[in-house]
Amino acid sequence: MRIAVVAPARSIRPESAARGAAFAALEFPEAELAFDPQCFAEAGHFAGPDALRAETFLRYANDPAYDAIWFARGGYGSNRILAEVMPKLTDAARAKTYMGFSDMGFLLGALYARRIGRPCHGPMSTEATARNRGGPAWRALAWLTGKDRRALEPGLDGRPAAAFNLAIITAMLGTPWVPDLTDHVLLLEEVGESYYRIDRMMFQLANAPQLRGLAGIRLGSVTDVPEGDGPEAFGETIEAMMTRWCREMRVPYLGRAKIGHDAENTVVPFGIA
């Protein structure tokens, strides 16, 4: 089982890669992790220039010697390589699993839109911070190496699902990169956003014909809300907000989900798990 680790958005430090490799060696000795040096590259905000990030992703995606791509970290930037990489993916890319979340939703969404490989929302390599069987990095590798169902979001119910950071899926709306999520349960999570911004994103999602036909919406964690811009200032709890928008969309609100920018984050394979 060979897993390539690349960073299509922001960089990681070599120590983080070393921790990830050590974690995998201890917990999943059958997995062979390859951290590409691109993970450590720096160009302004990004883990190297767009061309390097695109070339690195393509090189592993199209290499039949690798079974999966595990994204190192989110941040911002994977959207900037979509136009370059998506048309160049080959059959080897179709046979792979792709795991990550947050900004990686751009890539996972674009892959799923073309039904290329098996995109999975899930923890990333930087989350291997200590030996914690059952923790985020364990879940990611348990799914990648053995489809261990203990890694899955516990509410998945046999219907197709997809999971996104709300800011990422709304930043795809109106573009050709959005996957068709008809009859899917959509799991959403958010980090670092004011309630009024979350409401604005839900407005966009609710008004977008591209997302008609959802089977339901579930809400993951909403963390690091800026001080003073939460439920009190907004005048509504996050659950009331979601229930209201789901009613407006005529889509069932199906309650909470264990995804998000926290230690509870689980694996959500796009489609049927």
Next chain:
Amino acid sequence: MRIAVVAPARSIRPESAARGAAFAALEFPEAELAFDPQCFAEAGHFAGPDALRAETFLRYANDPAYDAIWFARGGYGSNRILAEVMPKLTDAARAKTYMGFSDMGFLLGALYARRIGRPCHGPMSTEATARNRGGPAWRALAWLTGKDRRALEPGLDGRPAAAFNLAIITAMLGTPWVPDLTDHVLLLEEVGESYYRIDRMMFQLANAPQLRGLAGIRLGSVTDVPEGDGPEAFGETIEAMMTRWCREMRVPYLGRAKIGHDAENTVVPFGIA
């Protein structure tokens, strides 16, 4: 000349209305300003519940006794009344001018999409903070009362134009509220956003078929960028970023514009001025 002042997003204080009224009385005695009490209502984040804000906007928009609607303030919330108000606008609404910016871009854009009235990007009533002939409030009222061309954005060149806050126009993408801006020069401004978020918004704008066919893009002010998230961290100046995205869109970048969240903000009538 009768001008109604309403607040479809956040509220203003009575003192702010008093200053606006005094400013208008001194500088534009021919204008009769009516601040509706809805401007002072409070409901969580908003200037009263959605229903009140919608009803108030509709009441003045459909009243032939008023020549214009001057928005009191932005913030967040005008998007939440679109579905209620847009189908109910009558011929009286078509004969009016609408002036505001920032969050009001949702209403201006939706009005322009249906070619209802004359939507204008421009300063709002809260900007009448002192007697400053030539200042923001002066420009708004000089255009509303007498089509004084000294109020206009100085680079308007006879081609159709439209002006938006970048976060607002991107929050409309993928929804039916976006106006057709084919052959328009699009003026963009931003406030309080990190460079990586501005880049993400430009990605969405550049990838949106709804905005194909622009005649050019001009950049207004970009103010209140969060500390540490500006050009140094991002690795690119704002003008380099805009030039790059315009190149990607194959749309001419036409340089800077005098719009934005500052005292230089000018009037941009949607369409041809």
